[in-house]
Amino acid sequence: MSFELRPMTRGDIDAVHEIEHAIFPTPWSRQTFAAEVSIGETRAWLVAVDGDEVVGYGGIMVIGDEAHIMNLAVREDARSKGVGATMLESLLASAVEMGASRATLEVRESNSSAQELYRRFGLSSVGVRPGYYSDTREDAVIMWGDLLARDAASPEAGQELILAIESSCDETAAAVMRGGTELLSSVIASQVDFHARFGGVVPEIASRKHTEAIVAAVDEALEQAGVGFGDLDAIAVTYGPGLVGALVVGVAYAKGVALGTGLPLVGVNHLEGHIFANMLADPTVEPPLVALLVSGGHTSLVHMPEWGVYHTLGETLDDAAGEAFDKVAKALGLGYPGGPILSRLASEGNENAIDFPRAMMRSGNYAFSLSGLKTSVINHIRNAEQAGREVDVPDLAASFQAAVVDVQVSKAVRAAQECGVETFCLAGGVAANPSLREKLHEALADHGIRLSVPPLILCTDNAAMIAQAAHFRFMRGGFLGLDAEAIPNLRLDSEA
């Protein structure tokens, strides 16, 4: 049997109704079909014909970005020949053209072959409507699926062009990457001479500033890459964790671009991005691995046993490592953020001068606590001032840094051994700290574990790492709907 598809017309209604009547216990009326076919704009109805005989039909209704599959039927004697699948493929393609990004339908619970067909097209069951079918009081299974995800699987594997956007905190950044290997551009708004080109934009926590910077950052990234929106295959964006006012700017912009271009949206976890900065710098880095994420806002040990799987082993119970550096620097009058200045002074001091506490060093778990250390340092400064002694700043900086680094290194090595990995990744802005790099490298080398540290420009917030992480999500078909929102406290472990 051969068949072809064409739009349903009023002339098909008698044949359609005959099939409808033969297979459905509560068939639609001729009037309903006639009304549906005449609506036009928000509907797509088609028939499958063998010669001039109608053997199947189906229709969708598109409301906003949702396509509702209203009816799909194949005449009994024309089944198992791909008629249903071909019609569904065509209807879903029409749905995307009509602006839909998701599709939904109801199907009888007992109709397992139909459910199987829908599952093949990426729809999955999300719940039931109890007693939905009036004839038998049978439950309806409600199915939903992402249309853009299946649409995107088409570009040549590994050659997709992704625009990535990062605005989770202080930086607005954009990058373009091809196939997960070729970084075509990476723009960080605060590091570009926007003053000359765009009139002076300094990004910060303010959503207003991100809003001003994001268009310029994306334009610059596209221009440097020599591509336009029309060349892209996906838009990627950091959707958490971070500061809500900053995150929403990137997410809203990315959704806007996705809507305007019809491209799929890939959501990336910011912390996942930091780990992928390692893969970006060195493509031989791959799981299984353990990563230490240390920055102004994060201190955590993460086990990545395989691509896309993350187990957070432990996190800080109070202050992040970078925050502790910055706050101690502030207490010493070094300004804020003064972490980098503090670590420079530390290189001139004696790290054994002051015996600061190593909190949680022997706790047996992977949790960190830095607020007690911060308070010890502040007490030391206050006591010296009260006694009229001058604080030896390099010695204090070195002793403080050693207390932080010793705990991180000790837990890092234990985590790597317990997880049985041979690769360890350092990530986040504090990875720039020379003492942490050096001590970690030595301690891991003693156990035959390789340490990966990305160059500094990839350790701090950037969009290139987001593009790299997005590549792996894209290849696995992990997409966000256009109803996605920024999630300030997004967890890494919940990601699939």
Added chain:
Amino acid sequence: MSGFETTGADATVALGRALAPLVRAGDGLVLSGDLGAGKTQLTKGFAAGLEVPEVVTSPTFNILLVHQGRLPLYHFDLYRLEHSDQLEDVDYWGTLEADGVSVVEWGDRFPEAMPLDYLAAHMTITADETREIVLSSQGTRGAELARTWLGACTGLADVVVRNSDSHGGDTA
């Protein structure tokens, strides 16, 4: 003055915990004081008292961390803000008026940041392990919270309650 003296971080945590049963949606607590004075410790206790299940960490980096307990807890830290117009950017006032209770660390950085009705606690390091916490308030709800909190802390270990109302005002 009215307020507390605590010895040890555990006592500061206990103070926060004692405040939790007294608050309702819309209440605001403004915390100020030096680095290391115990603002986050007090908030940890408060959050535990509000039945927040997760670990409450410093919100310095994120400016606002939201936790869900008996009530939503909006934990602000204005330390990194440079201008009061950034308060708008983090939806500060909208959040204060929302359905939860707000704790604002470094709330004294900007006069505009002070809510209309609030309880404020200023924390000072008096020695390595001891902290002085001085309460002040604005509005009738703030005053009520100050009064009930002082009452709720009587008898807590390592906490001395100083109540100028009942003792006729001893220190300034």
